[in-house]
Amino acid sequence: MAANLKEVRERIRSVQNTQQITKAMKMVSAAKLRRAQDAILSMRPYAEKLNGMLRNILSNLEGDAETVFGQERELKNACLVVMTSDRGLCGAFNTNVCKAAVRTIETKFADVYADGNLTILCIGKRGYDYFRKRYTGARIDNSHVNLFHGLSYENIAKVAGSLLDAFEKQEFDAVDIAYGKFKNAATQYTITEQFLPVAKIEREEGDAMLADYIFEPGKVELLQYLVPTILKTQFQKCLLDTHASEHGARMTAMDKATENANELLRELRISYNKARQEAITNEILEIVGGAAALEQG
Amino acid sequence: MNITVLTPEKEIFSGNINSVKVPGSQGAFQVLKNHAPIVSSLDEGKVSIVTAGGGYRYFDVESGAIKESNEAGRTLVFAIQGGFIEVLNDEVSLLVTGIENGLDG
Numbered sequence A: 001m002a003a004n005l006k007e008v009r010e011r012i013r014s015v016q017n018t019q020q021i022t023k024a025m026k027m028v029s030a031a032k033l034r035r036a037q038d039a040i041l042s043m044r045p046y047a048e049k050l051n052g053m054l055r056n057i058l059s060n061l062e063g064d065a066e067t068v069f070g071q072e073r074e075l076k077n078a079c080l081v082v083m084t085s086d087r088g089l090c091g092a093f094n095t096n097v098c099k100a101a102v103r104t105i106e107t108k109f110a111d112v113y114a115d116g117n118l119t120i121l122c123i124g125k126r127g128y129d130y131f132r133k134r135y136t137g138a139r140i141d142n143s144h145v146n147l148f149h150g151l152s153y154e155n156i157a158k159v160a161g162s163l164l165d166a167f168e169k170q171e172f173d174a175v176d177i178a179y180g181k182f183k184n185a186a187t188q189y190t191i192t193e194q195f196l197p198v199a200k201i202e203r204e205e206g207d208a209m210l211a212d213y214i215f216e217p218g219k220v221e222l223l224q225y226l227v228p229t230i231l232k233t234q235f236q237k238c239l240l241d242t243h244a245s246e247h248g249a250r251m252t253a254m255d256k257a258t259e260n261a262n263e264l265l266r267e268l269r270i271s272y273n274k275a276r277q278e279a280i281t282n283e284i285l286e287i288v289g290g291a292a293a294l295e296q297g
Numbered sequence B: 001m002n003i004t005v006l007t008p009e010k011e012i013f014s015g016n017i018n019s020v021k022v023p024g025s026q027g028a029f030q031v032l033k034n035h036a037p038i039v040s041s042l043d044e045g046k047v048s049i050v051t052a053g054g055g056y057r058y059f060d061v062e063s064g065a066i067k068e069s070n071e072a073g074r075t076l077v078f079a080i081q082g083g084f085i086e087v088l089n090d091e092v093s094l095l096v097t098g099i100e101n102g103l104d105g
Helices: A001-060 A093-105 A110-114 A127-136 A153-168 A221-295
Strands: A078-083 A117-124 A140-141 A175-183 A187-196 A214-216 B001-007 B011-022 B029-031 B038-042 B045-060 B063-070 B075-080 B082-088 B091-097
Touching: A001 B038, A001 B082, A001 B091, A078 A093, A078 A127, A078 A153, A093 A110, A093 A127, A093 A175, A093 A187, A117 A127, A117 A221, A117 B075, A127 A140, A127 B075, A140 A221, A140 B011, A153 A175, A153 A187, A153 B091, A175 A221, A187 A214, A187 A221, A187 B011, A214 A221, A221 B038, B011 B091
Parallel strands: A078 A117, A078 A175, A117 A140, A214 B038, B001 B091
Antiparallel strands: A175 A187, B001 B011, B011 B029, B011 B045, B038 B082, B045 B063, B045 B075, B082 B091
């Protein structure tokens, strides 16, 4: 029984060690999550103001606003942006993003993929590893796989800008993004959204003309500047959401792991105590038996 | 007149000012009190803000934190890569990207 005792003791120790790690990871993720959420919050005023300006121009514009980014073309070449995290241990988060991406490949982009004209732009190592092995029929673009290491607007705008350029030059006829939409620490949706072509920008009811604005250089020209900028902030929002979702998912996963470890420890302690009691009982039995044998003798 | 300067990452200035000079894409211009409503895109160049009394908040590059000040007549200059400006009823919104060396003045 002594060997069993030792075994259980070692298992308890190893579980405790693992628990310490999961606890620490949870704490780190909680801190990172807060920072990621702050980043989302602090970009919001900028995005809202941009949209406000857009609506402003539209309300002053006769007819519909048309830009090159709203062009609906026949689907020949497409790009799917897959935003995942760089590291694992965040529950099913990365798998879900990849699944959402696969669903899009199998439905919307099925023909494009069959023709070998699909480009998968991977941001985040996990997605890259996933698609590199499974989807050899597509061009896998890994030039921005490390974008999450430097999540500044400058870097993000570069990637978004190159996508916009490619769409403009008709290298892609559609661009979709698979990412983790952040709701709160416990809930993330993994979805695929159409990035390009943009849905037709329509004037909303109640968009009254606020004032008689001067537009420089001109309404239509301004739109040509404004729309790409809005698209870049949209792309940034997707990335920041994915980043926050990753940490939210990891926090939940690590919290569950810590709880699990607690449960495991409880069971192990019971079996440890049982084994210990058994050993003691055996020893007493032996002593009593020995004493009885002596008395008789 | 009030101004808010926003980048995609944070707010870098908000408060009361006397004037702001911006590199509009059809030539630089200055906005003073009671300017007509305008929306304009901005080119690469320098924005300079002259503060007024009444308090303003700005992002201090050295400490990396938001600071408050009351000092009037201070000129803050920063380089931008592009952006947009909207002026309506003495409310100026400045949306800029590529703030390089931050605010100095």
